[in-house]
Amino acid sequence: MITREAILELDRLDPLALQRDAFALPRDKVYLDGNSLGALPRAAAVRVQDTVQQQWGVDLISSWNRHGWIDLPQAVGEKIAPLVGAAPGQVICADSISVNLFKLLSVVSMLRPERPVVLSAADNFPTDLYMVQGLSQLLGEQKLRLVQVAEAEITDALNERVAAVLLSHVNFRTGRILPMAEITAATQTAGALSIWDLAHSAGAMPVELDACQVDFAVGCGYKYFNGGPGAPAWVYAAERHQDAVQQPLCGWMGHRDPFVFDPDYEAAAGMLQYLCGTPPVLSMAALDAALDLFADIDMQALRAKSLALGTLFLELLHKTELAAELRLLSPPESELRGSQLAFSHPQAYGLVQAWIERGVVADFREPDVLRVGFSPLYNSYGDIWQALEALREVMAQREHLDPRWQQRQKVT
């Protein structure tokens, strides 16, 4: 029998528990949606305030030099690099995941000109698939086209027409982890290149891009990195590929000498060529400050807590009658899961809304998915206890069947 006291003891013993104070979390909420938007680090609020009032307001244009705005994309990239197992000089912060994927897809198309296929999983996050479709429409299907197969059939689908394999490390719905080392090796054995989307893994578990010999990767700043809504994304290119070809979104920030105003583009060396236009400094500054919270974090300890939170959730769930109603979509084996759990339920949307009214924030994903995310830097074991108590109440009172939930909000 797991008691509330036993759970509070887990929190007392948790080596990451002190991290929670670094976040400005509302006291009346249990926030289990850090896999969608990470909570506000207090340091990010301070940094944005300073960036607006002092840097923009007082130091104005001189801040590009004085406060290092011009170096932010690299500085942020170098803070992310160790968190995804990348040696320095291989990660830079820029644009969105979608835009960065377009750069990488163009690059793999140039590196593998005779191979027209980008292989991906049918339930990959849609924007990843869309970006392949967009480039395909631009270049023509004979040059580049998307082939989607089930996640489990990726390596079987490899052949000599495949230029690249584009996969999410952790599935956005189910939370299933794909075996990065194994798929990357199989991809390269087949002569193709790997592109990994780390949106749902970076910052939530150890990632080993260099050790897995990954070719390219992207990730976002606003989920487990807590960089703020729509925080800029990042891109990784293994050093061996960086200067091989020039990515086509070659804006002035990627020029080797932007302030010479040369009418001819000449790419900067290394990751700088992945920059395009002027970066959104306020948003990037927030991410830069948020990343400092990871400076002293042991990612193995973070992963251990993430799994413990998920396991506790399932254990508490199985001690109730709710378990029968919620069908687990995530792998039952914890080591195969990222930092989230997904369940299907016919009234999943209503469940999420009613749960929110009881102070527990998770999210809904079409068509019938309830998603629960765990952010080990700020979620406690007590949060899980409270979440289950609230869920029990919701279902006992049939609050999830409230007719109000027939009407969906714009963002679900």
Added chain:
Amino acid sequence: MITREAILELDRLDPLALQRDAFALPRDKVYLDGNSLGALPRAAAVRVQDTVQQQWGVDLISSWNRHGWIDLPQAVGEKIAPLVGAAPGQVICADSISVNLFKLLSVVSMLRPERPVVLSAADNFPTDLYMVQGLSQLLGEQKLRLVQVAEAEITDALNERVAAVLLSHVNFRTGRILPMAEITAATQTAGALSIWDLAHSAGAMPVELDACQVDFAVGCGYKYFNGGPGAPAWVYAAERHQDAVQQPLCGWMGHRDPFVFDPDYEAAAGMLQYLCGTPPVLSMAALDAALDLFADIDMQALRAKSLALGTLFLELLHKTELAAELRLLSPPESELRGSQLAFSHPQAYGLVQAWIERGVVADFREPDVLRVGFSPLYNSYGDIWQALEALREVMAQREHLDPRWQQRQKVT
């Protein structure tokens, strides 16, 4: 003889003078660099603070609906539209100018598949030229290539191979205005499409995109719109072109129903298809608040003051011995200039640095250009007086020759 008293009287009579209080300008500076980075509107600081503390920190993920984050790109676009002479539904806020140009260049290439040339001016802002070069490299020169001619020779260079003419409305160095209506008409008569970059005109003068029957345009948020460092950019597509073809940077935010998570891209109708990835909300919120300052501004009055500031600058300059040293690169006729003046000087870099030390902020552009920008919402006639007094001191004391200016900063 223009006296200081006469100038202060101009400020007392200035109908826009009260706008200055809406900005958090440092008292010890004359800021003549709003053409590079607009000053901080007090309302933007308040808005960013609220977006961070309340929306991100407390309301968290619900803010996408509750605080309209999801609608920000359209809302900001609709605030910009009347300022550039566009009827509603034709402007959306997204990405950077560079990324938006890539979308538009791809679109014109699809709309004019038999015409391979994008015609531009050799001294257009480099990123505009680079984006053509990048797409050209991706598609091949037989499909798309850049042809650069002198600004004055654009219409003569039109022929049946030209798909699009890409020009800056106001030249970033000289400030020369190109005749938008005339060039657009000639472009269309030749069967080509027009793309205008309004970085240096939008927010500084009336612009008439619809009346000039412009096809496409882009602009930034961080110059005369005062949206903050690296504020998101915007894109205009005339209604007649919006649904003709699909732009290739087709991320999930441009899908007709992003939260259905359809694996196949289907473009939203109208300008929404110009969205790509998740937008940087903090930066976009600052721009949204900054644009409210234009709600009641008469753009003709703004233009009148802009020209008056420039004319006063030249008049005061010509009453000194400095005029002989500084060569005006801008058109001498005020109606041919945007809201800036450019001069060449062998020690332009040193002049700018020494001027800054005396509290006057202008900027340097390679190779030898001193640029002075006028933002009629916050610059006063008194600013111009002070700027000239300081410049006189700089040159009298030969401060611009200080050996410190041999060493240039990273951003010039």
